[in-house]
Every structure is written in C-alpha cells, then in structure tokens.
Amino acid sequence: MDIVKLLEKSMSMDESSWQRHSNPWSVYSRFTLLPLLSLAFWSRDWIGVYSIIPILMSFLWVWVNPRLFNAPKTTNNWASMATFGERIYLNRNVETIPEHHVKPILVLKSLTGIGLPIFIYGLWALDLGLVLVGNLWIMVFKAWFVDRMVWLYLDMKSTKTEYDQWLKL
Structure with a gap:
C-alpha cells in the first residue's frame, strides 16, 4: 500500500475534523511537529528507552492537532485556505486538479523529502x-507546499459549490 494513502487513512479526517483543522491555530501549531519529534527522538540520549513516551506523544500530537481547536468563525485567511487546498489535493484521484499545479506540487514534495535523510541521520x-x-529544510519546503495548497484552493473554489461554501467571510 502507498505510504501516503496509509497515513491519510490513519488520520481518519471527517467533515468535523476538517472544519476544526481549518482553524489557523491548528495549521500554525502543526509547524511544531518537527521540533517536537526532534526533541522526542533526541531524548533517547537523556532518558534511554523511556524516550518512547515523548516519541509516542509527538505522534499523538499529529492526530490530535486537527481536532483540538474549534471550527473558526471566518476562514478567509491563508491557513484556512491551505487546509481547503489540502482537502482538494487529497481528493485528486476523484476530481482532477489543474495541470499547472501537478508538477510544482510534486517538485515541492520531492524537495521536502530531500531534507528527511538529513533530519533522520542527524537524529541517529x-x-x-x-x-x-x-528541520529548516523540511519546514521551508513544507510551508511552500502549504502555500501552493492555498493557490490550488483559490483556483478550484469556483468549480464546486462545496468548495466555495468552505470559505466563511
């Protein structure tokens, strides 16, 4: 099975989770994930096998974060639109996305991935x-990817009534 599909399935995001995740606090606080994972894995040097606790807590944060905050009253902001674009992107097998987004998204995902071996080796x-x-490499390209999701949403919002209704002024 495709690892991305497996990760998407493990998040089990329903409509309520997506609405809550569109809260800017949820989006911006997700940028804490990599530093938290770094500390959690580094803690093996300080607390040995007990580092499994902060490691598991970091992974729990990935799942809890989109559900932690209330749905925002307004979604007319960069962070909210990024989650809308992500929803559209994750649904790309059902509804095609504009061709001018496909290659840049793949490039940004690839560039993000280049930082992963550096990050993992550094922790090891x-x-x-x-x-x-x-951390810096991954977060810079992830932020750029998230920005591309905003662009994707803005290009797609008029193609479906559902997409347009996500935007609350």
Whole structure:
C-alpha cells in the first residue's frame, strides 16, 4: 500500500475534523511537529528507552492537532485556505486538479523529502547541526507546499459549490 494513502487513512479526517483543522491555530501549531519529534527522538540520549513516551506523544500530537481547536468563525485567511487546498489535493484521484499545479506540487514534495535523510541521520548521530538543517529544510519546503495548497484552493473554489461554501467571510 502507498505510504501516503496509509497515513491519510490513519488520520481518519471527517467533515468535523476538517472544519476544526481549518482553524489557523491548528495549521500554525502543526509547524511544531518537527521540533517536537526532534526533541522526542533526541531524548533517547537523556532518558534511554523511556524516550518512547515523548516519541509516542509527538505522534499523538499529529492526530490530535486537527481536532483540538474549534471550527473558526471566518476562514478567509491563508491557513484556512491551505487546509481547503489540502482537502482538494487529497481528493485528486476523484476530481482532477489543474495541470499547472501537478508538477510544482510534486517538485515541492520531492524537495521536502530531500531534507528527511538529513533530519533522520542527524537524529541517529545526535548531530544538532544536521537536525537543525533537516528541520529548516523540511519546514521551508513544507510551508511552500502549504502555500501552493492555498493557490490550488483559490483556483478550484469556483468549480464546486462545496468548495466555495468552505470559505466563511
């Protein structure tokens, strides 16, 4: 099975979760994930096998975060529109997305992925410099990807009434 599909399925996002995730607090606080994972995995040097606790808590944060905040009163902002674009992108096998988004999204996902081995090796070797470079690399390209999701939403919102209704002024 495709790892991305498996991760999407494990999140089990329903309509309520998506509405709550469109809260800017949810979107911006997700950028804490990589630093939290870094600390959790690094903690093996301090607390040994008990580092499994902060590691599991970090992964729990991934699942809890989109459900933690209330649905926002207004979604006319960058963060909310990013989640709308993500929803559209995740549904790309059912409804095609404009061709001018496909290649840039793949490039951004690939560039994000380049930082992963640096990040993982840095954690394995307990090399703070590599962990920081990996964090920065991944977060910069992930933020750029998220920005592309806003663009995708803005291009697609008029194609379906459902998409347009996600935007609350």
